Amino acid sequence: MLPGFLLELYETSQVYKLPDVEFSYWQDDNAPAETVKKADGTWTWPFPPHGLPPIMAWAKNKMHGALLVPYSSAFRCPRDSFDAIVSEVHKMSEMPWEQRSSMAFGRWNIFCAWYYRGHLKLEDGTPAPCPRNYYNDLYYNHTDKLLTVALNRNLTNGTTATSVSLHEQHKFKYLVSTDGWAVSSKFDKYMLLGSLLLKAEGLTYAFYYPAIQPFEHYVPIMKKHKDDLLDMLEWAKSHDAEAQRIAQNAQAFAMRHLNRQARLCYMFHLITQLSKHMRYQVDCSRRPACIPLVEEIKFLSKYVHTANKCRYQETLMQYGHDDPDGLPGYSGYEELLKKHEAQPQYILFGGH
Numbered sequence: 001m002l003p004g005f006l007l008e009l010y011e012t013s014q015v016y017k018l019p020d021v022e023f024s025y026w027q028d029d030n031a032p033a034e035t036v037k038k039a040d041g042t043w044t045w046p047f048p049p050h051g052l053p054p055i056m057a058w059a060k061n062k063m064h065g066a067l068l069v070p071y072s073s074a075f076r077c078p079r080d081s082f083d084a085i086v087s088e089v090h091k092m093s094e095m096p097w098e099q100r101s102s103m104a105f106g107r108w109n110i111f112c113a114w115y116y117r118g119h120l121k122l123e124d125g126t127p128a129p130c131p132r133n134y135y136n137d138l139y140y141n142h143t144d145k146l147l148t149v150a151l152n153r154n155l156t157n158g159t160t161a162t163s164v165s166l167h168e169q170h171k172f173k174y175l176v177s178t179d180g181w182a183v184s185s186k187f188d189k190y191m192l193l194g195s196l197l198l199k200a201e202g203l204t205y206a207f208y209y210p211a212i213q214p215f216e217h218y219v220p221i222m223k224k225h226k227d228d229l230l231d232m233l234e235w236a237k238s239h240d241a242e243a244q245r246i247a248q249n250a251q252a253f254a255m256r257h258l259n260r261q262a263r264l265c266y267m268f269h270l271i272t273q274l275s276k277h278m279r280y281q282v283d284c285s286r287r288p289a290c291i292p293l294v295e296e297i298k299f300l301s302k303y304v305h306t307a308n309k310c311r312y313q314e315t316l317m318q319y320g321h322d323d324p325d326g327l328p329g330y331s332g333y334e335e336l337l338k339k340h341e342a343q344p345q346y347i348l349f350g351g352h
Contacts, residue, residue, distance in 0.1 A: 004073025106176030
C-alpha cells in the first residue's frame with residue numbers, strides 16, 4: 001500500500017508545486033478507528049507517540065478524523081489496477097449491454113469489517129450480516145439469478161470458485177460489490193466496467209464516496225433487509241433502461257473524476273489546504289530521518305521486498321532521472337538501506 005501512495009505523492013510533487021507540510025500516512029485498513037474525538041470537537045491520537053502530524057488514510061468511518069487520500073496502490077500498481085483498466089474501456093464497450101449476462105456476479109474472499117458484528121443496522125431493525133458470507137450462501141438458493149460465490153467455495157456444478165479477472169467481469173450486467181476490512185478496493189474499478197453496481201452498505205468510505213449517490217451511480221443493497229439484493233435485482237431487470245443509465249453514470253464519473261490527473265489534482269488541493277493549518281515551520285531538523293522522496297522511490301524499486309509491488313519505472317523514467325533532489329542512479333541505495341534497517345519493521349513496510 002505504501003509504494004503506490006508514495007509514487008502518487010511524488011508524481012503530484014512533479015506536476016504541481018506543493019507547499020511544505022507534515023503528515024502521517026496509515027497504510028492499513030482502519031487506522032482512523034484509533035483516533036478519538038474529544039468533547040470540544042477536536043481529535044486526538046490516544047497512543048504514544050503523541051503529537052503526531054495529521055493522519056492520512058485511504059478509508060475511514062465518518063466519526064473519525066483522518067484525511068482521506070486515494071488508495072493509490074490499487075489505482076496504479078497491479079495488473080488489474082484502475083489505471084490499467086482505463087486503457088481497456090474502449091475494448092470493453094464492444095460488449096453491448098443487451099449481450100451481457102443477466103446473472104448478478106460477485107467474487108471475493110470471505111472476511112468482513114468489524115461493523116458487521118452488530119454495529120450496522122438494516123432498515124428493518126436487524127443487524128447486517130457479513131455480506132460476503134451471506135451472499136455466498138444465498139447463491140445456493142438462487143442459482144438462476146446469482147453467481148455470488150466466494151473464492152474456493154463450491155459451485156453447484158461441482159467445481160470450485162476461482163478468481164475471475166476484472167478484465168472479464170464486464171461480461172456481467174450486474175456486479176455485486178462488498179466491503180472487506182474497509183472499503184472494497186475493487187469498487188472504483190467496477191465503476192469503469194459499464195455494469196450496474198449493486199453495492200452493499202457499509203460504515204467506512206473512500207475519498208470520493210461523498211460525490212456518488214444511490215440510484216444515480218449504484219444501487220444500494222444490504223440496506224432494507226438482508227435479502228434486498230434479490231429485490232434490487234428484480235427492479236433492475238424490470239427497469240432495464242434505468243439500470244443501464246446508472247451503469248453509464250458510474251462509468252462516466254470514474255473516467256472523469258478518478259483518473260490519474262484528477263487524483264493528482266485532489267492530492268494537490270488537499271495538501272495545499274493542509275498547509276494553511278500548519279502552525280510550525282516544516283524542516284528536516286525536526287526529524288531523525290529526512291529522505292528525498294525520489295530517493296525513497298528508487299530504493300523501493302530495488303529493495304527485494306518491494307521491487308515488485310508497483311510500476312515504479314513509469315514514474316521514475318519520466319521525472320526521476322533529472323530530479324535535482326536525487327543522487328546519480330542508485331548510488332544512495334546502500335546508505336538508505338542502512339537507515340531502513342535501523343528502524344522497526346512496522347515503520348518500514350508493515351513487515352515482510
